[in-house]
Amino acid sequence: MGAFRGSISFTKFHVRGELPADFRDRFVESIRLRAFRDLDPSEEVDSRTGWCSVEHPFDLDLSYEKVFFNDYLNLGLRTDTWRIPGSLFKASFREAERAYCAEHGCEKLSRTQKKNLEALVMAKLRHKVVPAMNVVDLSWGLGEGVVRFFANSPKQHESMIELFEKTFELELVPDGAYVAAEKRGLAERLMEKLPLLEPFTLASTANV
Amino acid sequence: MDYVDRIERARFLGREFLVWLWHESEAKEGVLTLSNGEACEVWLEAQLTLVGAEDEKSESKLKSAMPSASPEAKEALRQGKLPIKAKLRIARGTQTWGFLLNADTLSIASVQIPALLREENDEKFYERMELVETLETILDDLLGQFLELRTSETWDGRVMPQLRDWVRAA
Numbered sequence: 132m133g134a135f136r137g138s139i140s141f142t143k144f145h146v147r148g149e150l151p152a153d154f155r156d157r158f159v160e161s162i163r164l165r166a167f168r169d170l171d172p173s174e175e176v177d178s179r180t181g182w183c184s185v186e187h188p189f190d191l192d193l194s195y196e197k198v199f200f201n202d203y204l205n206l207g208l209r210t211d212t213w214r215i216p217g218s219l220f221k222a223s224f225r226e227a228e229r230a231y232c233a234e235h236g237c238e239k240l241s242r243t244q245k246k247n248l249e250a251l252v253m254a255k256l257r258h259k260v261v262p263a264m265n266v267v268d269l270s271w272g273l274g275e276g277v278v279r280f281f282a283n284s285p286k287q288h289e290s291m292i293e294l295f296e297k298t299f300e301l302e303l304v305p306d307g308a309y310v311a312a313e314k315r316g317l318a319e320r321l322m323e324k325l326p327l328l329e330p331f332t333l334a335s336t337a338n339v
Numbered sequence: 340m341d342y343v344d345r346i347e348r349a350r351f352l353g354r355e356f357l358v359w360l361w362h363e364s365e366a367k368e369g370v371l372t373l374s375n376g377e378a379c380e381v382w383l384e385a386q387l388t389l390v391g392a393e394d395e396k397s398e399s400k401l402k403s404a405m406p407s408a409s410p411e412a413k414e415a416l417r418q419g420k421l422p423i424k425a426k427l428r429i430a431r432g433t434q435t436w437g438f439l440l441n442a443d444t445l446s447i448a449s450v451q452i453p454a455l456l457r458e459e460n461d462e463k464f465y466e467r468m469e470l471v472e473t474l475e476t477i478l479d480d481l482l483g484q485f486l487e488l489r490t491s492e493t494w495d496g497r498v499m500p501q502l503r504d505w506v507r508a509a
Binding site for chain 2: 283
């Protein structure tokens with residue numbers, strides 16, 4: 132699902148703030164700085180998020196023509212996560228625990244020993260598995276100041292907003308009735324009334 | 340109140356917008372007028388989810404060809420529930436869009452766009468975006484009409500009584 136193909140599902144965000152005069156060159160530079168970097172099994176991080184090409188998630192060399200499509204800025208938000216199956220981890224840990232105890236002549240591991248061994252087992256397993264990859268398309272209509280993010284999960288929104296604001300130094304606000312009213316140019320006196328409105332009910336016991 | 344607070348505070352209006360749209364669609368036999376005078380057709384179809392204002396867990400999830408026409412749907416409204424998700428179909432001229440609207444975030448999912456004509460990857464993208472933006476323009480127009488009404492004197496004087504009669508009569 133995304134901007135280029137598949138089913139279309141997205142959440143809209145509005146960009147607040149002015150685009151800098153030389154924004155195209157400047158943005159390419161900042162995107163490249165925050166391009167996705169592969170996870171390294173020896174690192175102690177569980178996941179990493181960064182930008183990739185909207186058309187090819189393995190393409191991390193983000194040049195001008197891969198990012199700008201006329202008046203749109205298109206990117207993929209790639210997140211790789213180590214996902215070690217629970218059963219594999221448990222079995223490997225039990226095996227490592229047995230070997231450790233046999234070697235050190237102990238019956239049970241202390242809390243610290245257990246923690247260290249868990250980290251060691253996890254690091255070993257990471258060399259054997261491939262991280263799970265998730266890619267979500269993002270399309271920024273530069274003229275209209277609207278970002279369409281092709282995922283509707285709040286967790287993915289959070290990580291996109293964080294990376295977007297760091298990369299472009301512009302604020303992103305979620306869409307909603309208030310923004311729609313503002314964009315439509317609802318009269319000032321009506322705009323002032325909006326935050327004061329109370330929800331209505333159609334419950335049959337409500338006052339008529 | 341800061342900007343994001345104002346957005347959050349007004350979020351309930353998405354649910355009310357869906358009720359208004361549902362009522363308008365039924366009252367006008369699906370034909371609504373956009374601000375520029377153009378006609379568009381709007382139907383609720385296939386899927387409708389309503390939740391209680393006080394108790395979000397009290398949910399009515401209705402699935403049928405026209406769930407909004409079912410007695411259960413109006414009964415849910417009478418119980419004080421409001422729609423949080425609805426499958427809508429909008430047609431303007433020869434183009435038709437189908438999609439699922441989430442009332443709280445105004446996000447849209449599973450959009451069926453009118454048939455694409457272009458085949459090149461980049462061209463396909465521009466065409467998809469053009470069709471999505473057209474759909475958004477129609478939705479924004481309808482939302483704008485609702486908000487103007489909702490903030491006007493007409494709301495309490497005319498629209499609310501109409502909505503109550505509509506729900507009671509079902």
